Amino acid sequence: MSATATGFGGLVECEAWTRTRAAARPERLEAGVESLAGVGPALRSKLARLGLRTIRDLLEYRPRDYQRPLGETPIAHLFAEQEAAIAGIVRSTTVRKARGRLTIFKAVIEDDSGSVAATWFNQPWLEGRLVAGTPVRLRGVYRRRELHVKSYDVGEAAAATADFAPVYPASEELPAGRLRGLVERALERVRDVPDPLPAALKSDQALPLRRDALVALHKPRTLEEAESGRRRLAFDELLLLQLGIARSVREREASVAVALDPPGDLVARYRRALPFTLTEHQERAIGEIDADLRLTSPMQRLLQGDVGSGKTVVALYALLRAVESGRQGALMAPTETLAEQHFLTIESLCSELGVGVALHTGSVRGDLDADVLVGTHALIQEDVDLPRLAVAVVDEQHRFGVEQRRALVAGRSPHTLHMTATPIPRTLALTVYGDLAVSEIAEPPASRKPIVTAWVTAERSSDAYTRLRRHLDEGRQAYVVCPLIEESETSVARAAEVEAERLRRGELRDYRVGLLHGRLRPAERRELMARFKARELDVLVATTVIEVGVDVPNATIMIVQEADRFGLAQLHQLRGRVGRGADQSYCLLISRPREQLTDTAAERLEALVATTDGFELAEKDLELRGEGQLLGTRQSGLSDLRFTRLRADRELLERAREAARALVDLAGPLADEVEARFAAADIPA
Ligand code: ADP
Ligand code: MG
Secondary structure, eight states: OHHHHTOOHHHHHHHHHHHHOOOOOGGGGGSBGGGSTTOOHHHHHHHHHTTOOBHHHHHTOOOSEEOOOOOBOOGGGOOTTOEEEEEEEEEEEEEEEOSTTOEEEEEEEEOSSOEEEEEEESOTTHHHHSOTTOEEEEEEEEETTEEEEEEEEESSSOSTTSTTOEEOOOOSSSOHHHHHHHHHHHHTTGGGOOOOSOHHHHHHTTOOOHHHHHHHHHSOSSHHHHHHHHHHHHHHHHHHHHHHHHHHHHHHHTOOOOOOOOSOHHHHHHHHHSSSOOOHHHHHHHHHHHHHHTSSSOOEEEEEEOTTSSHHHHHHHHHHHHHHTTOEEEEEOSSHHHHHHHHHHHHHHHHHHTOOEEEEOSSOOOOTTSSEEEESGGGGSTTOOOTTEEEEEEETGGGSOHHHHHHHHTTOOOEEEEEESSOOOHHHHHHHTTTSEEEEEOSOOTTOOOOEEEEEEGGGHHHHHHHHHHHHHTTOEEEEEOOOOSSSHHHHHHHHHHHHHHHHHTTTTTSOEEEEOTTSOHHHHHHHHHHHHTTSOSEEEEOGGGSSSOOOTTEEEEEETTGGGSOHHHHHHHHTTSOOSSSOOEEEEEESOGGGSOHHHHHHHHHHHHOOOHHHHHHHHHHHHOHHHHTOOTTSGGGGOOSOOTTTTHHHHHHHHHHHHHHTTOOSHHHHHHHHHHHHOOOOO
16 A cells, blocks of 8 residues: 555646645535536536536546556457557548447548558547548457447547546446546646545555545556555545444434333234244344343344345334333334335234224324324424334335434434345445444245246337236236336326326237326325225336335236336336245346447346345445445435445455544544535434
């Protein structure tokens, strides 16, 4: 570390600046991207779609990769299937429209040794830029006598095609080369980047200046340089996170919960009333919860388990423990649909036990004195007072804002169980939820058959529907999921209506088709779900609102249209709607043709076909998406975990943890930054 810390490209420049520069002005980093010359409203909104709004966002945009070092190859020496860089002159060009929306731009490039056709996909505007006679430098893969261009420079200088040039995560509308130019211009303001770390810590840890780390990240001369820059930036974000966690742990240690009596008669009757015996994993989770409930420090436990693994059964146990101690339990779900589903499940069991349950949501006002309350965030409105609350279960906790979760516990200190069906890999859980204890239900009840998943491309979608109709003809039910491409909920609903109509006339002509989307009123939605459950409907066409909480064991097949548009975790959640009964269930993922998919989209679909294990998929997601986005919470300050590579950075994490313990009481720029981050962040309080 210390050896590379002095080797930064940025350091040299930085010494020059110290002589001439005015004081750093960090506020200038918050200027919008439009403050760069040439960035207008159109480009600004394209950047915004990548989450790039300010100069700081550009500076902190992590390259996905770097160009490998390559010498220039004479065109006559190009070798099949190899990546190469060439330099030459454009001789002639053509643009051709191919199938779909694909355009192919070709240019014949010539150097002293010979000529080659170079191809670009979907960049028709090149026609105006690469006119005959233009000198160019290209990098690409030589395949079937053509160079498939990956990056290019117009002119003789190497920038985009240079060795170790950064490759940024791009979008269809903003290619990597464009992003590179913008980041480069943002780097002109790098001297305004402040360094929040105390000097002593920096020298202890042999860390470079933050601004030098950013220069190294974007313009490394070697991969080692890039890596040590990344590590400094990762250290910063891990330290902030650990400081936030240290603070929330300290706040919690100051609060007091009611210690509950040991398990009694009510939960014993509950166990007997269940139509099955609990699995070993469920028993272990229950044991861990029981141990927490005995204490006066409030339980803060994360219960992780795949969809259908039996978490709700465990959650109800925790709620009943409150009831048998003469107190109240509350379950809070992020949507009304989900709250209603929970209510139906829980109520039928509770009425057998003589325990009162009430549903309390935005549209249904329940009796707030009931033993068990199920609801949405309506439970935490100001006029709701729950003095007897002893155990709170928060389902899909990552979907709530921190404010909402704070409000649930404000002024009370219930024992809290956070439930999630989107398992977080252990490494990430330890980092991000360092202040939560974790229980895992790693295996579903044994009677469950793993869902068979197949990936079919759009041209074979009629086969998928044939298969679906076969299930319907056997008296089974099905889901068809439409993608959520539009921005507003209203237009999604409209698109779903159009699609449902199309299916009613086409593939699902002879069947009873219902449509579920987020725009339905709660009463309509309840009625629709009840009809589906009662088998008055054969197929539920739905947007992603069925993602969680819907439980119809007779539904044995699901088609997901345009599955390549969904995230891995989301697809896994959707798939969990089938396979709820004892019969074999199927999930058919329909996508665009393979050659139109990005590599990661194809890998996501392959991963889903390969396994139904949510923990394994979570690891895969971590690998494909990087750690920041895994949290799936754009509103959360924690999505700022963008430089950390959890598996590689275990040791860095330990160092950050240790440093945080020493710094938790320190005031100054670092504390201010923690303050700023965690005001918005989604950390369980
Ligand atoms: P989750 O909340 O994790 O999605 P649930 O608690 O809703 O899972 O359980 C899914 C289904 O499995 C429910 O129908 C439930 O009754 C059933 N189930 C739960 N635990 C067991 C068990 N130990 N043995 C058999 N079935 C179980
Ligand atoms: Mg459930």
